[in-house]
Amino acid sequence: MKHYIPRAYVPGTTVLLLTDTSKMPTPSWGLPAKEACPYALGGHGSICGVCYADKGSYTQYPGVKRAQRARFAWVRECLKTEAGTDEFVRVMVDAIGRTRDRATGGPAEYFRVHDSGDLFSPAYTWDMPEMAISYKAH
Numbered sequence: 001m002k003h004y005i006p007r008a009y010v011p012g013t014t015v016l017l018l019t020d021t022s023k024m025p026t027p028s029w030g031l032p033a034k035e036a037c038p039y040a041l042g043g044h045g046s047i048c049g050v051c052y053a054d055k056g057s058y059t060q061y062p063g064v065k066r067a068q069r070a071r072f073a074w075v076r077e078c079l080k081t082e083a084g085t086d087e088f089v090r091v092m093v094d095a096i097g098r099t100r101d102r103a104t105g106g107p108a109e110y111f112r113v114h115d116s117g118d119l120f121s122p123a124y125t126w127d128m129p130e131m132a133i134s135y136k137a138h
């Protein structure tokens with residue numbers, strides 16, 4: 001793997017918060033494909049009719065889907081309250097800030113928000129600029 005992923009866990013679980021997939025040059029965050037996505041509304045006729053994250057190692061290893069679902073459950077719970085939403089942003093920004101590029105030892109240059117899954121609700125979507133602003137001030 002190209003990056004050091006901090007030992008940051010989905011709160012209340014032993015599931016790592018972040019991911020480092022072999023095919024991408026960045027650390028990332030992954031939610032369950034087709035469940036945390038526009039696909040959940042649009043189905044086969046949607047832009048997600050052919051999903052890159054619903055094959056290969058994403059489906060080969062049950063632990064991957066379990067981890068994605070644990071992240072999804074946590075973020076949905078967080079989004080129920082303002083305090084939870086703040087907590088989501090805080091925990092994510094802290095973990096992203098601790099990722100490292102193994103080659104340079106410095107901070108990872110980029111972070112991909114979704115290696116699987118996508119913006120699944122308006123409230124979650126609004127968290128993305130919050131995270132970016134908060135990360136910049138971090």
Ligand code: SF4
Pocket residue numbers: 032033034035036037038039047048050051052053054116117118
């Ligand atoms: S992971 Fe991407 S392509 Fe797959 S269903 Fe979700 S949004 Fe669509």
